[in-house]
Amino acid sequence: MSYAERLQKRIEKTGSRLCVGLDPRPGDGGAAFAKNFLTQVIEETAIWAAAYKPNMAYFEAMGIEGIKLLEDLLAAMPSDVPVILDAKRSDIGETQKYYAQGYFAGWNVDAVTLNPFLGYDSIEPFLDWEGKGIYLLAVTSNPGSADFQRQKLADGRSVFELVTALGDRAKAEGRATDVGYVVGLTNAADVLEKIPDAPLLVPGLGAQGGDLASLAAAGRSAPDVINVSRGILYAADERGFGKRARDWAEKISAAYGK
Structure with missing residues (x-):
């Protein structure tokens, strides 16, 4: 089963496109606290999660204990929920080979985010893994995406279209x-018509203020997932993690008319 097929199956099972971001704040008690915290998050949100997205930066900030925590969490993840490792790696091919080996073979994650701006050969080591997926940074949710990603080229294309051309090449x-x-949902409205109907990882909902309308109206068939991190882990309200996840999942479904 391909990664996209597995993700689509999970979306259909849950009726949810919610990706739960796992971003433990290092200053909140260290790795031991983070383990208990994230274990509770996973247990309470699993019924609503189309995928989980641990962000490497938060774990790396805790040093070796954070990496061990990530390994423990990955080993204990519900087997039917895809895991997207948010690593944003970018390096020359030989180094990327070992990143791919570590993430796909060692940690057995289902997908990884990659920065594609070193070119096609830098993503090639990730392209021959059956059942796995990669997400290339195309148009991110930060204002700085205008600095490069949305700049126009002489031939009329935008830089992010060079990124999607890499995916088209891999498919061909x-x-x-x-x-x-x-x-990123905050910048999606003006670019979606130029993005292939391939799986999207969509940050920017919730704390970053993104609007689902443009994504829902795009009529895409790929198994897109919308990430919420702070809105589930750190919302300043009385709801538990599960209730927050359910509310976000239902909000997303309502926007899609489902």
């Missing part, structure tokens, strides 16, 4: 790994 070559894209 019949590579084993599914290629999707990171498209």
